[in-house]
Amino acid sequence: MQFKRAHITNFKLLENVEVDFSVDRARPLTVIRAENGSGKTSLLTALQWGLYGEKALEDHTVPLSASHWPAGTPCEISVELAFNHTAYVVVAGQEHVRTREYRLKRTVTEVVEGGKPRRSSEQISLLELTDRGAEVIRAPRQLLEQILSADLRYVFFTNGDAAMNFISPQLTRSDKRSQVRDAIKALLEIGVIEDAINHVRRVQASKRKETGSVGGDVARLASQVEELTTRLEELESKKKEITDALADLTTRHETADRALQEALQRGNQEELAKRLANVKQRLAGAQKMLAELSHEHQALLNSEALSWSLMDVRLRAGANVLRGMHDAGIIPKTAVPVLRDRLALERCICGASLAHGTPARQAVEEEIDRQRASDAFQQRLTRLYHQAEADVADRDVGQFSWDSRLEAVLINRTEWEKVLQEARAEEESVRKQIEAIDRVDIDEKRRNRMSIGSALSQKREQLQQVELDVAMVGQSLAQVREQYDEVRKRHNKLRRVNAQLTAAQDVLSVLDGVMDELQGAYLERVSGRMDELFRQMIAADTDLPEQMRVITGASITPEFDIVVHAGNRTLNPDHELNGASQRALTFAFIWALTEVSDTVAPRVIDTPLGMMSGYVKRGVLDLISSPPTLSEPDRQVALFLTRSEIAQVEDLLDQRAGVVFTLTNTAAGDLTCRHESDHPRIVRCECNHRQYCHVCSRLDDATYGLISREEKPCQ
């Protein structure tokens, strides 16, 4: 299928918009430049609605007409689509290829009341344009479904922001597998083949019954084949159920295990208790040291050494005066004892008599009285002299070095205070960690994991058992079939029915073989091609040695999981890829699927390059816009891009785009020129990705280096 053009009328703000598509094989890209709110999503929906009608609408309660359309007034909405389709048919064993041209028009009338739409039945007309003129197709829906099934619309019509159905973390593992499996099944027609196999098996069963109506061994064996076939189908179905349940349990077990590990990492209780005891000990030691230092500090402030420290100069001066008095003989006083001795002897040193009553004795007694009066004072001075001599001698040997002792005490106090603070901080931290451990929570998580683990083991055992049963029943069936075929050959009456049974078996064998090819070989091809495309898109450091690369590739497992490889590890694309790489992976999968299935249909993507920049943006655009090789069928890609998506890839668009134009919402707030209109609508201009004009010019066009396509100024 290849779009040629579309005309949209009254679909949201697409009041009267014509859309062309490139049909140039060498330049297969159509670029529709439109900023946010300029009709991209509406256009994507309109094209799908044109092909599939209501089935294409996400929400049937949302009106298709524009919000400014008067309530209660009928609005005729239509999409016209001109397209080609090439069909391959087999007639009498010969393949025939034919390309036909069609015109499709879908119309509906909508009335909106109270915000709710009421729509008439859709009118659809499909014409084939032949040499004889336009021929009406009587069953347009059937033909459209054959050309491009509605089940595949999300593969061919993609909203870039929502292009994550296959790797979205919101979906369960088995949902994602189902999405991938269903996409592959739909594109490779596996569902059609499965149905055909079932119907042929029923024909086979009915023919066996016919052979069985003859009686005897044939009937018995026919019945056994039938029973065993039914049993095998039941077991296969059960196996699939168990496999799906196993996948879910595995995911739940991984989640439970992760939750338990996180809870355990928050703290090991025993270790923390030891640390707490240790830190308390250090705290006590520091407090004790600080108390001792505080006493020492107080003692220093009370000590004699402080006096000496403050009055050193004056005390030394006083000691010097006392020494001078001593050296001058003023102290100590010794005259009184000598005079007393002389009085006792009644003879002076000079020989004069000191007998009682003599004037000399009286003079000596008066001298003794005078000396006694000043003696107390002398004694005190003498004592002071001796004390001063001793103190000065002590100070000089350093016993009273108060300054250095004070300095030492202060330094020690500072250090121990620091130790105390650190110990307190550590105690606080350890206590908080202990509080964070929720013992009950850990036990609960452990029980949960065990319970799921137990269910997982049981499920695995069930799977093993069912696989064994499948193998045994399969073997029995093969043996019984052999016997049955042998008996049939011998019976003449059954020749015609036997021939029909042979035909059924041959058809079944062909269909089974096609199914195996599609599911096996094609799945591998899709996986391989997805890997190539993904690595190209993200430029997976192919120049670096293997061990230096972060991402080394992607694949689809036989269980339909999409996985990303990083060296020896498998990454979970839900959580371990950035947004740009997740999108690139989704596009790589869709592209690989459509390429391998050889499906020729337009790929329309809204905002494919959002969240991308640099080499990933370039890589993705390069791949999805590349023209087909000589051996490949025609390709058609339509991208709806904003200015920022186009930035830095203009050169690629120059090379690949066969058609480029711009859509603008006349009510956009950042337009340079005002549009005269009583209501907003989407209008088209012929500006390409490097241009602007009075219709589409925006305030930030200079940022993108756009040039004017015309000389007409804003009005």
Place this chain on the structure above:
Amino acid sequence: MASPKLVIEAIKRQCAGVEVRFDGYEKTLLTTVSEILTREREHRIAPTNVQQKVQDHIEVLGDQIWRRSEEKA
């Protein structure tokens, strides 16, 4: 919907591996299987009595096998 070309190529390969019942059996078998798949596709779009149609195709093929084998005998 795979390119019918893709499915047809796969059917051709499988038909080549089936025992030849008569001259031209491979092509006849290819046509029969292709027709059956076409009936299945039609049935998916609009309900038909697809089981009977499949049976009809198989009986036609079977009858050809029977007639050719009777002629040989």
